[in-house]
Amino acid sequence: MAATGFDRGVVVVNPESGSGDHVDSVVERAGERGLEMRLTEQAGDARRFAREEAADADLLVAAGGDGTVNEVANGIVEGSALDSTTLAVVPAGTGNNFAANIGVEGIADAFDVVDGGRRRALDLGLANDRVFVNSCVGGVTAQASTETSSEQKASLGVLAYVVNTLEQVASFDAPPLSVDVGGGVTDGPDWHGEALFVFVGNARRFSGTRTAQANVEDGLFEVVVIERAPPSELVGEAALGRLFDRDGESIVRHRTPSVRIACDERPVEYSLDGELLAAERLELDAASDSFSVLVGDGYRPDPDAD
Numbered sequence: 001m002a003a004t005g006f007d008r009g010v011v012v013v014n015p016e017s018g019s020g021d022h023v024d025s026v027v028e029r030a031g032e033r034g035l036e037m038r039l040t041e042q043a044g045d046a047r048r049f050a051r052e053e054a055a056d057a058d059l060l061v062a063a064g065g066d067g068t069v070n071e072v073a074n075g076i077v078e079g080s081a082l083d084s085t086t087l088a089v090v091p092a093g094t095g096n097n098f099a100a101n102i103g104v105e106g107i108a109d110a111f112d113v114v115d116g117g118r119r120r121a122l123d124l125g126l127a128n129d130r131v132f133v134n135s136c137v138g139g140v141t142a143q144a145s146t147e148t149s150s151e152q153k154a155s156l157g158v159l160a161y162v163v164n165t166l167e168q169v170a171s172f173d174a175p176p177l178s179v180d181v182g183g184g185v186t187d188g189p190d191w192h193g194e195a196l197f198v199f200v201g202n203a204r205r206f207s208g209t210r211t212a213q214a215n216v217e218d219g220l221f222e223v224v225v226i227e228r229a230p231p232s233e234l235v236g237e238a239a240l241g242r243l244f245d246r247d248g249e250s251i252v253r254h255r256t257p258s259v260r261i262a263c264d265e266r267p268v269e270y271s272l273d274g275e276l277l278a279a280e281r282l283e284l285d286a287a288s289d290s291f292s293v294l295v296g297d298g299y300r301p302d303p304d305a306d
């Protein structure tokens with residue numbers, strides 16, 4: 001295959017992602033490199049295409065937003081191809097968080113990365129029988145994410161979910177989540193308690209540190225738990241923009257390879273990179289070193305290193 005150094009590469013494109021004007025540009029660049037193309041027609045196609053193609057493609061390129069990347073990653077896992085297939089990402093969605101976290105800055109840059117990017121073994125988030133690359137958000141927040149507009153997401157990011165959620169807390173019957181962040185090697189004491197939201201970051205973190213990128217090669221999730229508390233207390237504590245910047249009494253932070261979340265009352269919705277999953281019990285584990293990904297020039301394994 002021309003230029004890329006891979007034997008066979010397939011681009012899985014979601015033509016509906018973002019503003020939907022990326023297809024011609026992706027098709028042209030893919031053609032120049034001898035990459036094959038598969039265009040999705042509905043949700044689930046990207047996952048199926050990736051599963052089918054992973055058997056004999058050593059490069060899969062996900063062209064779309066975080067949802068498309070998530071589907072392609074799940075397809076690679078379902079095709080038992082984590083050892084043989086490398087992922088590249090062409091950011092073409094509304095939410096391109098994963099691309100940003102691995103230093104891929106746009107469509108042209110993404111194809112430069114396909115040509116000569118570094119290949120890194122990243123951690124992959126396992127969530128029951130699904131996987132996620134960026135984050136898993138649980139609790140009322142996932143519910144709110146379905147009610148959060150694209151404009152809000154673009155301007156506020158994760159805070160949009162939180163703001164929407166806080167507005168709903170008074171009226172929403174939040175199920176108590178039993179959260180356990182112990183297990184395996186941790187860098188803090190195990191914590192177990194009841195939560196309103198749980199943010200589990202793999203490539204992404206939810207704290208007021210310099211970048212949104214987490215260390216995605218350390219085998220650990222960065223976890224923020226908002227403990228269950230009376231809504232008024234939480235709203236006071238969580239003044240917009242400061243929620244993740246300071247440690248209030250209701251906020252627990254942890255770095256851990258393993259998180260267990262349960263709700264005995266009913267299935268709870270979780271957002272895996274924006275894709276929804278309903279479960280009564282969720283077992284999250286960071287699969288260290290398992291996911292081969294092409295990264296951009298700006299990518300640093302440890303975002304705080306310099």
Ligand SMILES: Nc1ncnc2c1ncn2[C@@H]1O[C@H](COP(=O)(O)OP(=O)(O)OP(=O)(O)O)[C@@H](O)[C@H]1O
Binds near residue numbers: 066092094275
């Ligand atoms: N052809 C298609 N038509 C409609 N939906 C699709 C199609 N292909 C994929 N999807 C679904 O669209 C969803 C969003 O895709 P993606 O994340 O790539 O775009 P996006 O514009 O970033 O969206 P968002 O940021 O709202 O998640 C995914 O859940 C995916 O399964």
